[in-house]
Amino acid sequence: MGKGGDARASKGSTAARKISWQEVKTHASPEDAWIIHSNKVYDVSNWHEHPGGAVIFTHAGDDMTDIFAAFHAPGSQSLMKKFYIGELLPETTGKEPQQIAFEKGYRDLRSKLIMMGMFKSNKWFYVYKCLSNMAIWAAACALVFYSDRFWVHLASAVMLGTFFQQSGWLAHDFLHHQVFTKRKHGDLGGLFWGNLMQGYSVQWWKNKHNGHHAVPNLHCSSAVAQDGDPDIDTMPLLAWSVQQAQSYRELQADGKDSGLVKFMIRNQSYFYFPILLLARLSWLNESFKCAFGLGAASENAALELKAKGLQYPLLEKAGILLHYAWMLTVSSGFGRFSFAYTAFYFLTATASCGFLLAIVFGLGHNGMATYNADARPDFWKLQVTTTRNVTGGHGFPQAFVDWFCGGLQYQVDHHLFPSLPRHNLAKTHALVESFCKEWGVQYHEADLVDGTMEVLHHLGSVAGEFVVDFVRDGPAM
Ligand code: HEM
Numbered sequence: 001m002g003k004g005g006d007a008r009a010s011k012g013s014t015a016a017r018k019i020s021w022q023e024v025k026t027h028a029s030p031e032d033a034w035i036i037h038s039n040k041v042y043d044v045s046n047w048h049e050h051p052g053g054a055v056i057f058t059h060a061g062d063d064m065t066d067i068f069a070a071f072h073a074p075g076s077q078s079l080m081k082k083f084y085i086g087e088l089l090p091e092t093t094g095k096e097p098q099q100i101a102f103e104k105g106y107r108d109l110r111s112k113l114i115m116m117g118m119f120k121s122n123k124w125f126y127v128y129k130c131l132s133n134m135a136i137w138a139a140a141c142a143l144v145f146y147s148d149r150f151w152v153h154l155a156s157a158v159m160l161g162t163f164f165q166q167s168g169w170l171a172h173d174f175l176h177h178q179v180f181t182k183r184k185h186g187d188l189g190g191l192f193w194g195n196l197m198q199g200y201s202v203q204w205w206k207n208k209h210n211g212h213h214a215v216p217n218l219h220c221s222s223a224v225a226q227d228g229d230p231d232i233d234t235m236p237l238l239a240w241s242v243q244q245a246q247s248y249r250e251l252q253a254d255g256k257d258s259g260l261v262k263f264m265i266r267n268q269s270y271f272y273f274p275i276l277l278l279a280r281l282s283w284l285n286e287s288f289k290c291a292f293g294l295g296a297a298s299e300n301a302a303l304e305l306k307a308k309g310l311q312y313p314l315l316e317k318a319g320i321l322l323h324y325a326w327m328l329t330v331s332s333g334f335g336r337f338s339f340a341y342t343a344f345y346f347l348t349a350t351a352s353c354g355f356l357l358a359i360v361f362g363l364g365h366n367g368m369a370t371y372n373a374d375a376r377p378d379f380w381k382l383q384v385t386t387t388r389n390v391t392g393g394h395g396f397p398q399a400f401v402d403w404f405c406g407g408l409q410y411q412v413d414h415h416l417f418p419s420l421p422r423h424n425l426a427k428t429h430a431l432v433e434s435f436c437k438e439w440g441v442q443y444h445e446a447d448l449v450d451g452t453m454e455v456l457h458h459l460g461s462v463a464g465e466f467v468v469d470f471v472r473d474g475p476a477m
Contacts, residue, residue, distance in 0.1 A: 017086030028061025042083035048307030066379035121421040161352020169406025195319025201287035217386035221373035223250040226300035269459040280354035364411040367458030383415040393447025
């Protein structure tokens, strides 16, 4: 629990303590965490019981006003009182009047969207999305059940991979609380589409995904810190910046890159697609470990699990076990297939899903700006400049892109307003884009092909810089 208790004890007896921005910045670790909301300072040191988990510490020593608004249900603010320790001296932030007006502008835009009813979901939209996705599942199962042809089974496995991808977007909607205002209902939707249908763990996903939302494309403040974007933490397989490769090197006992790291990163643009095919295997593994207490994907997640345990221990485990039960029933052709054929079907569905999900994740952020912790811009610029929207083009109609990307074609708008239902993102997009234009913030979009080429070029250019970096250290492979 934070040291806010001391301030609470003195409440009413003394005037509020005045705190400078510089002082807040010195309290920037989970053990010593001060955060600012609307010019008030809160001490949340060691508050591992935070219902949203360890993500709170990504804003230790910083202003959380906008990320708080993005994540929380109305009413959560009342819990902040007990952590209150004083008032920020606004003049110590060094913000120009232009920056203050900009921040007010995007907060007003949020209020405008609330007034327009943009945060209200259309339940029929989600009924349609859920039923149409279950129809893909039923069709994939029926193809295996009624046919003995290899090509039909192959088509079924790819359909199942597509079903997993679409289930991913639905779990994402429910767990960002786009569908229901009641948090528990959203979580139950997430457990259905995440654990039961996809074999993922809600808690694993929340820890990783909310962390990503809080600080997209932000490097950790040091090689050992856990306060950066977990989605760009892909070493030793892929480096999204040279700094990331350098941090990984610092963590090695001999302080050097291994032959494997040199080989992988030098050739990373060629490995990108094969790695996407394997992505789902890694997510299944991390989810299983998280749900069954066999380990965590990061130290940060481990600490969170130790402090809070699983939020839904039984449902998480039951969901994953039932997932493997139905998935193996289908993969084995309802008991007709050999072991090798079963493995082939399972791996084809798994690889298709990995590819279809991860290609959209890559489009969302990879190759966009990355920031060092000490140069983190304000909430709006961080979210917009690290993110790419996806449009129709190169023969892919917008309607296909809308379905394929499951709302994440409006990744920029989604990052600014994660709990805004996906069916309202198109309208929001127009307002966000014109706000960015008005304030000179770069807003980027590309189609599926151009965006993927941008990702590959970026990987290639980081590989080039990395080679220059490691030749100083020894001969290249
Ligand atoms: C003193 C500061 C904070 C307090 C008192 C607080 C309180 C809460 C409460 C009561 C909830 C559960 C209800 C809800 O979902 O709205 C919650 C959830 C959450 N919080 Fe916080 N929070 C604080 C700061 C933060 C910060 C700085 C972040 C992000 C950087 C954050 C991220 C989250 C997330 C992602 C959830 C939702 C988790 C889920 O959907 O299950 N919180 N917080």
